[in-house]
Amino acid sequence: MINVVLLGAGNVAVHLFRAFSAAKNVQVKQVYNRSEKGLAAFNGQLPTTSSIDELVDADVYILALRDDAIAETAASLRQKEGLVAHTSGAVSIEALKDLPRSGVFYPLQTFSKDQPLNYANIPFCLEAKNPADLDVLKKLANAVSGNLYEVSSEQRKKLHVSAVFVCNFVNHLYAIGEDICITNRLPFEILQPLITETAAKVTRSSPREVQTGPAVRGDKGTIHTHLELLSSAENKDIYQLLTHAIQTFHGKKL
């Protein structure tokens, strides 16, 4: 049994709590959050506290906190014997350098509180200062998911940038698609099979090999028509920049 204390009450903390609760050999003993208010989601499910001095002993302290709160909160845990690991994609393990036992437990997924998730295939990116602690994090991740990776702080930072491209930026392109549908009295659901298939394709093939559309075809006429159809200056800019980027990437010139 691995005893865990969760620090934080945001989307990642809520989902890790759900995942750990469903796992056989993990027990979440306590949730800490700086504000009482954030703890409401956990009330009645396990002991909670908003006082860092009241933290109980645990094998692992998971810091599921805002990036800028990690180092400061970690400083309060110097006296703890347990392993302290944060869940951030962007923060180096060095933020925990004053602790005897430190690590990173980064689940590479997009978390919204009200969206259920299948935890079994979430990639956990693990890092630890001591090899024995890496084993602890592996056991903890294995209790939830079969998808583990050893990722250094340097690699993780880059991975985090790439996640912004394939998740946050992609979602904004979906939002633009939805906007165009709404403006033209079309239901957004009309685009959903295309969205699903575009994502599914790159689980079978490299995105480089399955690029389609007017940019990679060098179809000047369609590109010109599309730019005329776009009424938003920002969407026009995005269209032009991404069209140019696709052509550079695939060695085409208009």
Add this chain to the structure above:
Amino acid sequence: MINVVLLGAGNVAVHLFRAFSAAKNVQVKQVYNRSEKGLAAFNGQLPTTSSIDELVDADVYILALRDDAIAETAASLRQKEGLVAHTSGAVSIEALKDLPRSGVFYPLQTFSKDQPLNYANIPFCLEAKNPADLDVLKKLANAVSGNLYEVSSEQRKKLHVSAVFVCNFVNHLYAIGEDICITNRLPFEILQPLITETAAKVTRSSPREVQTGPAVRGDKGTIHTHLELLSSAENKDIYQLLTHAIQTFHGKKL
């Protein structure tokens, strides 16, 4: 039984042939393509021709052709009694205006020859000059998919632009993610659960409501770090433009 002649031998023609072949009440009688070479994929499966004068009679002629070949090929079909419909997202029904019976049969999906597809949920965007012909196209689409929409030429043009955003541009963001993984000795598969979930989320919620990441959080520190980490000038430009677009869209200011 609806008798169909397919004109074209590209990705859309190949997939429509597969879909029609699996349907009970559709028979593809012939495939035409300007060049013999393109017809190789169909050889032995049904009669083919590269001579427009040899087209057999059919209920529907489907023009699955390059946009710039549609009007010209349609002109050769003026003497035919059957309905002539093209499959393009970008071309108006007016391109077929000299024909007595014309329509549009636009499957909104991304087609690659070597990628199998589930045709049952592909949205078919239908338009016809005569109401009776719209019924023919509805029957034809219904034989393949349960997902039918009446979409005017004006709407379809806009839909086609939005498809470029949610498919072609999204795929390029995947390609950037893959590139960053490769450069940092990480397998691209590490990003795939995130890609799948990002696409799945917008089948349950509006993309506007599930936007995550540093841009919508107004997290200046992470944005600054990410821009420093990106080595490609083009990826930096994309990062900046999309970050700005997300902030404008969600009414945030850095």
